[in-house]
Amino acid sequence: MNVKRALRLLGGLAALLSVGAIAYYAAFLVRFDGDLDRPTTSIFLSTFGLVLGVKLVAFVHSRLHLEFSRYVTFRDVLVIARTVSISSIGIILVDTVALTSVTIPRSIILLDWGVTLCLLATLRTIPRLMRDSDWRMFAPRRGTSALIVGANDAGEALLRSIRGSSGLDYHPVGFVDQRANIQGRRIAGVPVLGKHHDIANLAEKHKIDEVLITAGSLPGKEVRALVALAGQHRFRVKVLPSYEQLLHERVAVNPRPVAIADLLRRPSVTLDTESIQHWVSGRTVLVTGSAGSIGSEICRQLLKLSTTKLVLVDRSETGQFFVERELRRLAPDAHIEVVLADLTDRERLAAVFEQHQPDIIFHAAAYKHVPLMEQHVGEAVKNIVLATRNLVDLAEEYQAEGFVMISTDKAVNPTSVMGSCKRLAEQYVQAKASTSSCRLVTVRFGNVLDSAGSVVPIFRQQIERGGPITVTHPDMIRYFMMIPEAAQLVIQAGAMGQGGEIFVLEMGDPVRIMDLAKDMIRLSGLRVGDDIEIEVTGLRPGEKLYEELYGSSEKHQPTRHEKIRIALGEPRSLLQVINDIRGIEELTNAPNETLRAALHQIIPVQESGIPSRSTLQSQQRQAA
Numbered sequence: 001m002n003v004k005r006a007l008r009l010l011g012g013l014a015a016l017l018s019v020g021a022i023a024y025y026a027a028f029l030v031r032f033d034g035d036l037d038r039p040t041t042s043i044f045l046s047t048f049g050l051v052l053g054v055k056l057v058a059f060v061h062s063r064l065h066l067e068f069s070r071y072v073t074f075r076d077v078l079v080i081a082r083t084v085s086i087s088s089i090g091i092i093l094v095d096t097v098a099l100t101s102v103t104i105p106r107s108i109i110l111l112d113w114g115v116t117l118c119l120l121a122t123l124r125t126i127p128r129l130m131r132d133s134d135w136r137m138f139a140p141r142r143g144t145s146a147l148i149v150g151a152n153d154a155g156e157a158l159l160r161s162i163r164g165s166s167g168l169d170y171h172p173v174g175f176v177d178q179r180a181n182i183q184g185r186r187i188a189g190v191p192v193l194g195k196h197h198d199i200a201n202l203a204e205k206h207k208i209d210e211v212l213i214t215a216g217s218l219p220g221k222e223v224r225a226l227v228a229l230a231g232q233h234r235f236r237v238k239v240l241p242s243y244e245q246l247l248h249e250r251v252a253v254n255p256r257p258v259a260i261a262d263l264l265r266r267p268s269v270t271l272d273t274e275s276i277q278h279w280v281s282g283r284t285v286l287v288t289g290s291a292g293s294i295g296s297e298i299c300r301q302l303l304k305l306s307t308t309k310l311v312l313v314d315r316s317e318t319g320q321f322f323v324e325r326e327l328r329r330l331a332p333d334a335h336i337e338v339v340l341a342d343l344t345d346r347e348r349l350a351a352v353f354e355q356h357q358p359d360i361i362f363h364a365a366a367y368k369h370v371p372l373m374e375q376h377v378g379e380a381v382k383n384i385v386l387a388t389r390n391l392v393d394l395a396e397e398y399q400a401e402g403f404v405m406i407s408t409d410k411a412v413n414p415t416s417v418m419g420s421c422k423r424l425a426e427q428y429v430q431a432k433a434s435t436s437s438c439r440l441v442t443v444r445f446g447n448v449l450d451s452a453g454s455v456v457p458i459f460r461q462q463i464e465r466g467g468p469i470t471v472t473h474p475d476m477i478r479y480f481m482m483i484p485e486a487a488q489l490v491i492q493a494g495a496m497g498q499g500g501e502i503f504v505l506e507m508g509d510p511v512r513i514m515d516l517a518k519d520m521i522r523l524s525g526l527r528v529g530d531d532i533e534i535e536v537t538g539l540r541p542g543e544k545l546y547e548e549l550y551g552s553s554e555k556h557q558p559t560r561h562e563k564i565r566i567a568l569g570e571p572r573s574l575l576q577v578i579n580d581i582r583g584i585e586e587l588t589n590a591p592n593e594t595l596r597a598a599l600h601q602i603i604p605v606q607e608s609g610i611p612s613r614s615t616l617q618s619q620q621r622q623a624a
Contacts, residue, residue: 291319416542
């Protein structure tokens, strides 16, 4: 122990002993109205050392001398009360057993308990009050006037952070919260002024400069409405990072401008953790496409679920290098195997299965850029259809328990090579499930926000270059979900599957890409048209105007999870699907048009990027 620490500990003990001594003496003064005669003084002096010793033992046992007073909380006050109570009980026991010549009056012990508690609580709270600078409440109100969204734990933590930070020059005016039963109440002296729809009036009435929310506390739809309202009423909307971001990303505790992720955020996912852990715990899990956005997130989620071994399969050397570094940092003791392999190389895949004997496979690897696949039809067939066939066959051959293929809404009424290939892969998984002992399922969903090569990072790069932002059609609509949400629901669906299901993730409200572009320009502090222009370039080859989650011949049924449904359609026969795949396999190196024609004979395509009115109406009914 160094000298400085020893002096600090001795100082803490001295302060506690001083409090104990003063409290005991004060108890005598109060009990006898300040008039201590000779017999009373004799009782005090003869018992003083013993009482102080009992208190010291109680204080040291509760480690009060090690507590940091600047960060005292309600829990610390409870610890102090418990410690003082224990010391008082100890004094009574010592007085009864050890003291024979004198007896401490019980009223003295009771008074000593109260005075000791008050003095210790005061000793602990004064440094905290000084740190939090609560004396500023008596000074003239200055700083950025703010409303806090959410009169809950997160809102109270935000209020405490603002008051406790000398670097945040904010004046919290009030809270807004949707719950009617807390309207008019106060949190740490700050009133709940109204509900969300009152924000505009409250901003005008109280001259609000900023509305502060905590990340994830509002659905994206409400955040978008709030940002639009802010533009009309000249206040700003800022977000405090969530505790998850603080723990995993180490961002600063500082309100920041609203980001595009906040606008598209959806209610948090509730998982059936027990069933998922029962499924993956103690298993070897193999994830293909582990270097990609969804595959890597599935790996992160699986690390939390007690898998025995996690096998990462991808052909991207650089991607595998970085994802391995990240995962080993997140879980240093986890058994992680990194494999470089091409899914179209069946012999290499067979060697991987032979070595690792996976129990569960998550197949997240695939090409995803629609226009590029129109130019490389053979590569799309190899990397989507044939790779899926290889994995399914090997999963069955090596007696894997479960297989989950990740599909896309582009497989529904496809207009592209990529969509057709995904649909054929879906058909193979579903047809094979009817005869396989392995539980083969498919999970279908739309776009994930901010994945590599997706629209958000492209728009961000275009804004950084000064524009223009390119949108292929003003009415283009897409479904979005957050990457962690998609990965969690994929794992949940895999745990639920019995074999043959096509699970469809609930994607929420679709978003107009034009609105997304305008939001990103505005959130960058720029003006649409004046600073950054939006250029409409026209639909690209294979691109759809609207994405669909269910085919025109598919029905849907709910599952026990509110965000997962099942698409019900008539599966094709396994023999027919096998013959179709063999037919196009022979043409993978043929000219694009030849292979495209053969593929479209198997999976008929919709020539227009715009679905029929009946399809849109059916989709709207299913979404409702």
